[in-house]
Amino acid sequence: MKITILGNSGPYPRAGSACSGYLLEDEEIKILIDCGNGILSRLLGQINSLEELDTIILTHLHSDHISDIMIMRYALGINQAKGKIKKSIPLYAPQDPLETYNKIQYKDAFILNELNERTLLNIGDMRITFEEMSHPVKTFAVIVEKNNKKFVYTSDTKYCNNLAKIAKDADVLLCECNIMEEDLTEDVYHLSTKQVGELSTSLGVKKLLLTHIWPEYDLSSILNEVKTYYPGDVEIAAEFKTYEID
Numbered sequence: 001m002k003i004t005i006l007g008n009s010g011p012y013p014r015a016g017s018a019c020s021g022y023l024l025e026d027e028e029i030k031i032l033i034d035c036g037n038g039i040l041s042r043l044l045g046q047i048n049s050l051e052e053l054d055t056i057i058l059t060h061l062h063s064d065h066i067s068d069i070m071i072m073r074y075a076l077g078i079n080q081a082k083g084k085i086k087k088s089i090p091l092y093a094p095q096d097p098l099e100t101y102n103k104i105q106y107k108d109a110f111i112l113n114e115l116n117e118r119t120l121l122n123i124g125d126m127r128i129t130f131e132e133m134s135h136p137v138k139t140f141a142v143i144v145e146k147n148n149k150k151f152v153y154t155s156d157t158k159y160c161n162n163l164a165k166i167a168k169d170a171d172v173l174l175c176e177c178n179i180m181e182e183d184l185t186e187d188v189y190h191l192s193t194k195q196v197g198e199l200s201t202s203l204g205v206k207k208l209l210l211t212h213i214w215p216e217y218d219l220s221s222i223l224n225e226v227k228t229y230y231p232g233d234v235e236i237a238a239e240f241k242t243y244e245i246d
């Protein structure tokens, strides 16, 4: 398995950056996880056709995770009508808010499915499950397992007990790290540098990738603060970089 980082900012990008979007691949299988602003053009630089996507997972319906879906649907729907694209792409998303979920479809662009805590996807040799996080709308972390290897993406969340449940012994944890510890307040629904570092240390995370970073921060400040709490292998999830999960 491997994961390519298409964007690492949130909830809006720094100049030249993009918000949430990650391409998960295993052999011929391609799964897009989140599709925020700036992701579609970067995705098209990685694949030859949108038809190559086996599945799209939207972890929650905040705009920085879904806005380019509203554009991708035109590429799919219009090219389906022209006969250039022959399939609809399966898409999983929480129905919260329902009004936003109902706006996703355009012509036959997608095969829409509700994403919830019972969703289980067996795609190729990958087993993909979901755990609810703590965020203002229904949000799911993604857990991908194959041959005793585990990749976990937290999506957006404040600190919650389910993090320990999903991230234990993760081979790669792609973790939101939106805020410096000194800026963390009770009303922030994201993880701080200290929380991410301490959590990863206590859970035995083998490789930590930091994403969804507030665009006004200096990236090295975020990384260095996490390093004070986590002595392991950690880096900022670099845009366009592919990380092997093996």
Ligand SMILES: [Zn+2]
Pocket: 010, 011, 020, 062, 064, 065, 156, 212
């Ligand atoms: Zn976000």
Ligand SMILES: [Zn+2]
Pocket: 060, 062, 135, 156
């Ligand atoms: Zn969010």
